[in-house]
Amino acid sequence: MGAPSSQIRLLLVEDVTQVAQYIRNLLNAQDQVKLLDVLGDGKKVIDQIRELRPDVLMVDALLQGKMNGLEVAERVRQAGLDLPIICLTVPQKPIKVGPGMGVVKVLAMPFSGFDFMNALEAAHAEHRALAPDSLSRVYSVFAAKGGVGKTTIALNLAVAAAQLGGYRVALVDGSLQFADLRSLLRVPESAPSLLQLPTDRIAESDLQEVLWRDPSGIDILLAPPRVEMAEMVTTRDIEKALSLLRRVYNVVIIDTPT
Structure with a gap:
């Protein structure tokens, strides 16, 4: 069989090659998370969410394209797609998390593998607890x-x-x-x-x-x-x-x- 049902399916939106590779390396050492794809911008994120059905979306708030990470999160929310979103940022540019924003966790770079997995597992678990009917x-x-x-x-x-x-x-x-x-x-x-x-x-x-x-x-x-x-x-x-x-x-x- 493919991924086990308990495995978290992650879609990453990251335009910095080094950051994307760092996350790939973190995930290569474990089997709790499956990285579905890495998108370089937010243009196709809606289509990819509908096709790949990720459990969690992780997006860099500092994307350099036409949309930054917060705008990507807003598009996902407006599209009615129900999944938790984790935003990556730097300490100099903090992000507020609140009801209606779509972003449930913020992860400041640089981060350790421990911090990364904690944020991912917490976002996934909290979302499942709030939406048991979706299981x-x-x-x-x-x-x-x-x-x-x-x-x-x-x-x-x-x-x-x-x-x-x-x-x-x-x-x-x-x-x-x-x-x-x-x-x-x-x-x-x-x-x-x-x-x-x-x-x-x-x-x-x-x-x-x-x-x-x-x-x-x-x-x-x-x-x-x-x-x-x-x-x-x-x-x-x-x-x-x-x-x-x-x-x-x-x-x-x-x-x-x-």
């Missing part, structure tokens, strides 16, 4: 034998969760050999499946292209339509897809094979 839940539906209505139960659970309101729900057809959900919903054979996902890095845009949108409002990741195609799907493919689904959806329900 994803994964449920597996299984049965000891076939023909007992397991797939129907999984579908009904997903639909019921979506009807609660405010929840994004995904249903995964884990029965790769038999494509139970595809059969139950009478989805055409031409509909995309897990097999169409990239084999390397998966982005949210890739996921949206292969999900089947049910009239009930849930998104379904279908199994391939034929047995010989199912054999092309690896365990790693499934793990990567589930990892991303957990970051995009509040509820993920898996219809497991019998």
